[in-house]
Amino acid sequence: MTSTVDTPSRWAVPVLGFGTFAVGTCEFVLAGVLPQLSDTLGVSMSTAGQVVTAFALTCALVAPLLVAATAGWRRRPVLLLAVAVYLIGNIATAVAPSFPLVLAAQVVAAAGAGLFVPTAAVTASALVPEDRRGRAIAAVTTGFTAATALGAPLGTALGAVSGWRMTMWFVAGLAVLGLLGVLRLVPADVAAPTPESLRARFAPLADRRVLVVLATTLIGFTAVYLPYTYIAAVFAPATAGSGIRLAVLMFLLGVIGTIGNFAAGGLADRIGGRKVVALALAWLVVSLLVLPLTTGSFGLATTEIVFFGIAAFAITTPQQHRLITLSPGSASVLVSLNAAILYLAIAASGIIGAIGIEWAGAQYLGFIAAALAAVALLLSLRD
Template sequence: MTATTSTAPNRWAVPVLGFGTFAVGTCEFVLAGLLPQLSSTLLVSIGTAGQVVTAFALTCALLAPALATATASWPRRRVLLLATGVYLLGNVSTALAPTFPLVIAAQIVAAAGAGLFVPTAAVTASALVPAEQRGRAIAVVTTGFTAATAMGAPLGTALGAIFGWRVTMWFVAGLAVLGLLGLVRLVPAEVATPAAEGLRERLAPLADRRVLVVLATTLVAFTAVYLPYTYIGAVFGPATGGSGVRLAVLLFLLGVIGTVGNYVAGVLADRFGSSRVVAFALVWLVAALLVLPLTTGGFGWAMAEIALYGIAAFAITTPQQHRLITLSPESAPVLVSLNAAILYLAIALSGIVGAVGIAWAGPQLLGPIAAALAATALLLSTRIR
């Protein structure tokens, strides 16, 4: 059964959902910039600190489909409020956590809220507008992630560098409070949504071999993408001199360049086809990752490498989603949610693989390891017919 919207939604309802995604994304992406501080203040290695990223992403990947299915029949605003409240609780607990294991536990709680919020926000945004405006509404929500990369993560990293990582977590919690107030004030209590799907229906597209190969490409490609991102503080440590402010500049540059790369990739995919754009981006990514070890000695070289790497890294996202939708347009919402879960899994793997790589040969080897993964993704991508 579906709910009905009793009154016309406020025109700020969709933007507030985008702000909520920005708050969620800021926590996810700022963790990479905080790893050096977590390592030094909680007395763990940088590789161990990186497992906070793994825990967050893996929780999102595993719990998001199950939580979305369990709450599918609930009113959308209730689900959004619950998700934001759980996310807020996790980040407040992180700010207060005295030990690293408790930080991990608190971030698992935050990730459960984040994993539930994002797909619910996208579905709610599409239900709040006429059919011809749904694409733009969903774009507003997903743009929150881009804004988190370009603004939230750098600002949070800079705050952490100046005042300590706990202040950053209070900052993230503050964003969640603002999002919570916005949801209460602007999102209707009842929103018409499509009939709820069971978990079996959500996973049905996995029976298509082509879908599996596209998702496998996403998994390997984004493990390569997030390997240097997750440990960006360690990789570019020589260039930043341990300065959190300089690291924030690199993150800001990466976010801006990535936004441009993502947009250009979408335009090129319409003109030349998604498969060609993905292949070109992966070749570019391999080259950028291979030269990464040569660019970490100076800040200027580091900025140039970030620009080179950022364009290719973010140029993969939109064409990959387009490939999935093209395979089965009638299953588009399910396919996009599966792709998002795989993306979270890739982030989790980047934390694990990166920790092993650092322990084995130091952070400077992460570039070549990621390049090998990107080359593997390129081979997988060519097998999609």
């Protein structure tokens, strides 16, 4: 990877992290406004949940094609295009009169989000010396954690007070700030990396250990996002339908998840990512098994959120640590593959959760998620 940047702003990498925060907020805030979507658009909760599935599937399946199509462009035009597409999609969502049009608009927004995130990671790594590239990529991906901790709760609270359409305008506003930040602070002369053939891009998948780690990400994060995607339905008894209480739970989950993620990263440096992931998944299984017992009161719900949140996002950094350790020379490719798998997990959570709600009820999603986490734990131990 080469760059022709002369003197990049010291704020260039942070603004790329903010951009990731902006595009991540849309996906995560959708879970908080599902009740409003369901009510105002006349669809069931499980049907409304498919907006999360559509967003995530687009990021996982369409975005890699867009990344390949823009591989030869300089980085800033790609970033600006990505944010602009994302912005258009969210404005269209805010004014869409029906659920099918909301789905279509979110597919557009997701195409922009999916193009932005890997491009931002590559751009960040090109802006710093080689020995700081890992930290630069981490700074960008931390935007997702911030979206969970801050963006989604704020958007959920706003939706509770002013309706879900105002939430989408809030998300669009974040996109405008991200667009201006990229235009002002990211250098125009960041060169594109040397284009890779599809064979080279997917060569790491020939390593069985890489496949096992990616499978662990897929199943483990499906377990994490199963209760998160339908958090409004799962904790409905505890929140009594209050959007503000739901926002508090989401904020608490995001803060605890951020702490857990940073702690897990430091622990992975000391004892290795494999052990940290195994510990986090075992903790996750226990927290999901007790989840159905904690949805009856707000006090129990907050305790469960803390317990669940410590493990839920403690998997993120150690999984990336494991992949980079397996093949340091393919780090950027492996991180992008892991991100695509993460989106697939979010999409799977929307589908599996909808089926679970229809068959057994939202209160039992914790048991389904616990079974998935147990499978992920077994897979993780095979590496």
